[in-house]
Amino acid sequence: MKIAIIGAGFGALAAAYDLSKSGQNEIELIEANEVVGGLSASFKEPNWEWSFEEHYHHAFDTDKQLKNFLEDLGLREQLVYKRAKSSTLYNGQIYQIDSPLSLLKFKEISLFSRLRTGAVLAFLKILPNGVILEKFKASRFLKLTMGQQAWEVIWEPLFTSKFGRFRDEVNLSWFWARVNPRTAALGYFNGGFGHLAEVIQQKLEDKGVKFTLATKVTAIKKNGEFFILDLLDKNNLKTTKQYDLVISTLASPIFARLIDLPELKKDHLVGLGAMTLLLRLKKKLLKDGTYWLNVNEKNWPFVAIVEHDNYISNIHYDGESLVYIGRYLETSEKDYQKTASQLLADYKSFIEKIDPNFMDNLIDFRLAKAPFAQPISFVDQSRFLPKFNTSIKKLYWVCMQHIYPFDRGINHAVAAGRKLAAHVRIENSDNL
Ligand SMILES: Cc1cc2nc3c(=O)[nH]c(=O)nc-3n(C[C@H](O)[C@H](O)[C@H](O)COP(=O)(O)OP(=O)(O)OC[C@H]3O[C@@H](n4cnc5c(N)ncnc54)[C@H](O)[C@@H]3O)c2cc1C
Structure with missing residues (x-):
């Protein structure tokens, strides 16, 4: 056939x-x-x-189907796992928030909010199948259970920059799928x-x-x-x-x-596109060792900064620091038509808040666009x-x-x- x-x-x-x-x-x-x-x-x-x-x-340790496939291909041992630091940028400060303990130390929200947030995350972690949660809107549920403060500081920026006008439509199953399979150890294929x-x-x-x-x-x-x-x-x-x-x-x-x-x-079959600006730098942008930085600042034009060389050694990239600046938007939005240079010009003043000299370290930059990258649930x-x-x-x-x-x-x-x-x-x- x-x-x-x-x-x-x-x-x-x-x-x-x-x-x-x-x-x-x-x-x-x-x-x-x-x-x-x-x-x-x-x-x-x-x-x-x-x-x-x-x-x-990156892959998660729970990615069983990928591991099985690699096993069948005789390539399993080339998927290597290691811990990578995840942090959140809020009010001009970088906070490591990637474990129950680090969440407990996050003083930008009250202790009660931290405890409520931790309890909800723990519940989602142990719930084996999140589809039963699809009757609830995630934003409403998170505000009710974690509290308004945790919603505004931790989750609202994520939902706004990931889903735009669909922010309050996304169901709780999506949030479960984001929390449940995540592991502290992340996997990368050699090469x-x-x-x-x-x-x-x-x-x-x-x-x-x-x-x-x-x-x-x-x-x-x-x-x-x-x-x-x-x-x-x-x-x-x-x-x-x-x-x-x-x-x-x-x-x-x-x-x-x-x-x-x-x-x-x-x-019901709609989604957002993605624009990822890649910076090739002579020196690290995130000097505290953070691999994944959630950008929870209001009105910043991107949602995440991902410093690859804080996870995978830059020995494989001739010593360069490779940093992704990620963003989601509808392809009908004017910004989706922008070029790499236009985006860099838009982002420059924001990135300079993290490293005022980053432009001196810039070797090159490039832009990748994906017209469909984030389905709406x-x-x-x-x-x-x-x-x-x-x-x-x-x-x-x-x-x-x-x-x-x-x-x-x-x-x-x-x-x-x-x-x-x-x-x-x-x-x-x-x-x-
Ligand atoms: C920003 C971003 C971050 C991601 N991060 C991760 C991550 O950390 N971990 C992870 O596991 N996954 C991640 N993914 C998803 C991952 O890349 C998967 O591969 C993806 O989910 C879907 O794979 P797919 O094969 O279904 O489709 P796709 O990878 O979309 O493949 C579809 C292919 O069809 C081609 N195509 C489109 N139109 C035509 C046409 N008319 N004729 C011929 N070919 C066409 C496209 O070029 C594309 O190659 C990420 C994706 C994005 C966008």
């Missing part, structure tokens, strides 16, 4: 891995980007030993997650799977029993190709540009979840909107990709 998989992120790679096991299928991954890895795609400067993700990435994707690509190519990179699918059409895909390569060359079965790994608004399907237009979201089957037979769909209540993650993309492959095999057992 001739199978096209649209996209080459971790969902697509995992699905291709399982579908290629029988050795009977002709599988082709068609990817718009020049490299595999999807949202975890990486780039490498000539002086670096390791490649580096366009957007910040980077983009490197991991390339290693998987090589393994798949060895098994006969084809990769067509730097090629965009612009339309999916049905012609009798077959699918015709319109393709556009980086030289603007248009071609068409025919397949028996198609799997899309694109989020609904992107998938909807290729084919008109009612299931892609649901009001509304109240009762599980009633509106997309299915693997679309309304067209043999056109399947898996993406980060399928992994509810989690919103994204390599672990969940792998799990969903493998689940989809099993589903496709069952439904097409005569031919696969």
